[in-house]
Each structure stands twice: as structure tokens, then as C-alpha cells.
Amino acid sequence: MNPPRFITLEGIEGAGKSTAIQFIQSWMQQANIPHLLTREPGGTEIAEAIRSVLLLKNYQEKMAADTELLLMFASRAQHLAHVIMPALQRGEWVICDRFTDATYAYQGGGRGIPYDRIAQIETWVQGPMRPDRVILLDLPAAIGMERVKKRQLQSDRIEQEKISFFERVREAYLGRAQADPERYRVIDASQSLEKVQLGIADILAQ
Amino acid sequence: MNPPRFITLEGIEGAGKSTAIQFIQSWMQQANIPHLLTREPGGTEIAEAIRSVLLLKNYQEKMAADTELLLMFASRAQHLAHVIMPALQRGEWVICDRFTDATYAYQGGGRGIPYDRIAQIETWVQGPMRPDRVILLDLPAAIGMERVKKRQLQSDRIEQEKISFFERVREAYLGRAQADPERYRVIDASQSLEKVQLGIADILAQ
Numbered sequence: 001m002n003p004p005r006f007i008t009l010e011g012i013e014g015a016g017k018s019t020a021i022q023f024i025q026s027w028m029q030q031a032n033i034p035h036l037l038t039r040e041p042g043g044t045e046i047a048e049a050i051r052s053v054l055l056l057k058n059y060q061e062k063m064a065a066d067t068e069l070l071l072m073f074a075s076r077a078q079h080l081a082h083v084i085m086p087a088l089q090r091g092e093w094v095i096c097d098r099f100t101d102a103t104y105a106y107q108g109g110g111r112g113i114p115y116d117r118i119a120q121i122e123t124w125v126q127g128p129m130r131p132d133r134v135i136l137l138d139l140p141a142a143i144g145m146e147r148v149k150k151r152q153l154q155s156d157r158i159e160q161e162k163i164s165f166f167e168r169v170r171e172a173y174l175g176r177a178q179a180d181p182e183r184y185r186v187i188d189a190s191q192s193l194e195k196v197q198l199g200i201a202d203i204l205a206q
Numbered sequence: 207m208n209p210p211r212f213i214t215l216e217g218i219e220g221a222g223k224s225t226a227i228q229f230i231q232s233w234m235q236q237a238n239i240p241h242l243l244t245r246e247p248g249g250t251e252i253a254e255a256i257r258s259v260l261l262l263k264n265y266q267e268k269m270a271a272d273t274e275l276l277l278m279f280a281s282r283a284q285h286l287a288h289v290i291m292p293a294l295q296r297g298e299w300v301i302c303d304r305f306t307d308a309t310y311a312y313q314g315g316g317r318g319i320p321y322d323r324i325a326q327i328e329t330w331v332q333g334p335m336r337p338d339r340v341i342l343l344d345l346p347a348a349i350g351m352e353r354v355k356k357r358q359l360q361s362d363r364i365e366q367e368k369i370s371f372f373e374r375v376r377e378a379y380l381g382r383a384q385a386d387p388e389r390y391r392v393i394d395a396s397q398s399l400e401k402v403q404l405g406i407a408d409i410l411a412q
Contacts, residue, residue: 045267046259050277053255061251064287066331070280071256077272120330124323125272 004088007204008099010173011137012166013159014144015189016196017097020137023197024095027204036087039097041072043079050075057157065111069118072103073125080126100126101134101176106158109172110165135203136177137189137196141166210294213410214305216379217343218372219365220350221395222402223303226343229403230301233410242293245303247278249285256281263363271317275324278309279331286332306332307340307382312364315378316371341409342383343395343402347372 009017009024021037028035041051054071076099087094100122107113141163148159177184187199215223215230227243234241248257260277282305293300306328313319347369354365383390393405 045265046269046273049259049262050273053252053259056255059251061284061288063252064284066283067252067256067280067287070276070283070331074273074276074280077276078267078270081270081273082267117330120326124326125276 004091005093005132006084006088006096007093007133007135008096008101008131009135009137010098010101010105011189012105012139012141012144012169012173014147015137015139016147016193017137019193020135020196020200021095021097023200024204027201028093028095031204033093034091035093035095036083037095037097038079038083040079040099040102041075043075043084043096044082047075047078047082050078055156055158057155057160059157063157065107065113068111069103069107069113069121072107073121076100076103077125080129096131099131099134101131101136101173104176105169105172109168109170109175110161131183133203134177134184135200136173136184136186138170138174138177138186139189141170143190210297211299211338212290212294212302213299213339213341214302214307214337215341215343216304216307216311217395218311218345218347218350218375218379220353221343221345222353222399223343225399226341226402226406227301227303229406230410233407234299234301237410239299240297241299241301242289243301243303244285244289246285246305246308247281249281249290249302250288253281253284253288256284261362261364263361263366265363269363271313271319274317275309275313275319275327278313279327282306282309283331286335302337305337305340307337307342307379310382311375311378315374315376315381316367337389339409340383340390341406342379342390342392344376344380344383344392345395347376349396 009020011017025037041054042048050071054068084094084096104115104118108115108118144166145163148155174186177186185203187196189196215226217223231243247260248254256277260274290300290302310321310324314321314324350372351369354361380392383392391409393402395402
């Protein structure tokens with residue numbers, strides 16, 4: 001039996017993460033692998049309460065970038081302690097919809113917090129703990145935004161950013177993937193759903 | 207004219223901070239010093255939203271100590287950016303009901319997070335920024351708890367801790383005051399209200 005694995009799924013809005021998560025779930029069930037699906041920000045009661053503070057959009061004031069980053073990691077610390085670490089210790093695989101790479105991409109690439117400042121908090125919260133595999137669903141921000149617009153009337157505080165913001169997020173994701181090809185797998189998410197799923201199945205089978 | 211000053215008021219529950227804040231306000235008005243009173247956790251709309259997450263008590267799960275600490279600093283980053291720094295830049299004195307010393311006392315002394323771990327986040331958020339003067343209203347935890355019980359029926363998540371917790375908080379406060387007598391002033395808050403106020407007036411006049 002393989003050791004338990006911590007796999008995260010990353011990508012900008014409209015990259016198809018939710019559909020991919022469902023596909024991964026079916027794949028795990030067929031392969032008979034005990035697993036847990038979860039998401040960030042959120043994943044526990046307190047982490048979801050923090051998520052609400054993060055995504056509410058009708059504040060009169062602007063949220064400071066440092067505040068946003070610390071809220072992300074506050075939620076993550078709770079999620080790690082109450083969900084992710086216990087599942088891995090029970091021998092389950094953990095599949096997480098977004099994790100620390102999203103912080104580098106959104107609060108780093110998007111908001112401009114230097115990566116080394118983010119790395120300080122990452123190590124403070126996680127110690128040496130990192131995902132075993134990061135699957136990046138990559139596509140141009142314009143296509144992602146168009147998909148998001150089609151499926152929903154309401155967007156949250158972060159989704160309301162401009163395309164240039166999401167292009168910076170995408171570049172940050174790609175930069176991280178290129179810097180560490182051992183841990184990252186990039187899938188072209190502008191392809192057909194079938195091809196994306198074949199790509200994911202390949203990665204999971206490795 | 208004196209340069210603007212950042213003064214914080216610290217102490218365990220029941221130490222009399224609220225009454226002291228009112229006294230400081232009158233003193234500042236009489237001395238004709240432009241000033242701003244604020245509090246932590248909270249002080250801005252988003253910081254108050256974080257405060258609610260921090261103090262809500264009917265969670266089914268326990269809040270991880272790291273989560274609590276990061277929420278405190280997330281709230282503080284917002285408070286500094288939107289309230290404290292702008293007021294100091296306008297030339298006003300800022301009087302804050304609790305600040306980072308409370309994090310050392312509650313999340314450090316109380317919850318057991320090592321002080322050097324707290325110092326890392328303090329520097330990450332504040333850079334070299336520290337209060338010019340910390341007024342510590344000191345009293346035994348048992349007396350503080352008795353006062354709190356008399357005045358309210360409901361206590362929040364942190365106030366529900368046991369006396370031993372608040373004794374550790376008090377010791378942490380005293381330890382910090384002893385280590386840096388230049389910046390800290392300790393007032394015996396078990397004295398009569400009049401004596402406490404005389405003590406505060408003395409400190410403000412310095």
C-alpha cells in the first residue's frame with residue numbers, strides 16, 4: 001500500500017477545480033483509496049467562519065493585504081490541526097481544493113506581498129509540511145473570468161478583482177510550478193473536460 | 207508641543223481598563239491633547255468582524271492556539287493600517303485598550319505559545335513599531351474574576367477560561383513589565399479607584 005498523500009488542487013477562478021475534485025473523488029473510490037476531500041479557505045467550522053470574514057464584500061473599508069494573508073493562515077492553522085493532519089495520521093489521502101500555493105498566488109502575485117514574507121508565515125504555521133503533489137489547472141485569466149460570469153450572478157470580494165489581478169495570480173502559480181517540477185503538475189485547463197480528466201488520472205496513477 | 211504618543215492599556219479581565227480609559231479620555235480633553243481611543247481586538251469594521259470570530263464561544267471544535275494568535279494579528283494589521291498609523295500621522299495621541307502585550311500574555315503565557323514565536327509575527331506585522339508607553343493594571347486573577355462575575359451574566363470564549371489561565375496571563379504581563387521598565391508602568395489595580403486614577407494621571411503627566 002502507498003503511504004498517505006497530501007494532494008492539492010490549484011488554479012484561478014473558472015479553471016474547473018470543482019469538476020476536477022468530483023472526478024478525483026470518483027477515481028479514488030474506484031481505486032479503493034481511503035481519502036478525504038476538503039477546501040481552503042475553510043474546511044472546519046472555525047475556518048469557515050474565517051472564510052466568511054475573508055470573502056464578504058460589502059465592507060466600507062479596504063482589507064489590508066497583511067490582514068488577508070494572516071486570515072488565510074489562521075484558517076489554515078485550524079484546518080491543518082483539525083482536519084488535514086488527523087486524516088493523514090489515519091492513513092487517508094487528503095485532496096484539498098486550494099492550499100498555501102494559493103496564498104503565494106493571490107496574496108503574493110495578486111496583492112504584491114513579497115514571497116519571502118509569505119514563506120516566513122508558511123514555515124511558522126506549517127513547519128516543514130508541504131503538499132506531496134500540487135495539480136495546477138492553468139488557463140488564461142480572461143477565459144476563466146468568462147466561465148465564472150456564465151455560471152453565477154454574484155461574485156465574492158476576491159472574485160471581484162480585475163483581469164490583470166488574475167493574470168498576476170496565474171503567473172505566480174506558473175512560476176512556482178516551474179521552480180519545482182518534482183512536486184507540481186500543470187494541466188492545460190482550456191482543453192476539453194475529457195482531456196483535463198485524462199491528465200488528472202495520469203497524475204493520480206503515478 | 208509633545209510628539210504624538212502611542213499608549214496602550216493592559217491587564218486581565220476585571221482590572222478596570224474600561225474605567226481607566228474613560229479617565230484617560232477626560233484627562234486628555236482637559237489637557238487639550240488631540241487623541242484617539244480605540245481597542246483590540248477590533249477598532250475597525252473588519253477588525254471587529256475578526257473579533258467576533260475570536261470571541262464567539264459556541265464552537266463545536268477547539269480553536270487552535272496558532273489560529274487564535276494569527277486572528278489577533280490579522281485584526282491588528284487592519285487596525286494599524288486604518289486607525290492607529292493614520293491617527294499618529296495626523297499628530298494625535300493614540301490610547302489603545304490592549305495591544306500586542308496582550309498577545310504575549312494571553313496566547314503566550316495563557317496558551318503556551320513560545321514568546322519567540324510570537325515575536326516573529328509581531329515583527330512581521332509591526333516592523334519596529336511598538337507602544338511608547340504600556341500601562342499595566344495589575345491585580346490577582348481571583349480578584350479580577352470576582353469583579354467580572356459581579357458585573358455580567360455572560361462571558362466570552364476567552365473569559366470562560368479558569369483562574370489558573372488568568373494567573374499565567376498576569377505573570378506574563380508582569381514579566382514583560384519587569385524586563386523593560388523604561389516603557390512599562392505597573393499600577394496596583396486592587397487599590398481604590400481614586401488611587402488607580404492618581405497613578406494613571408502621574409504617568410500621563412510624565
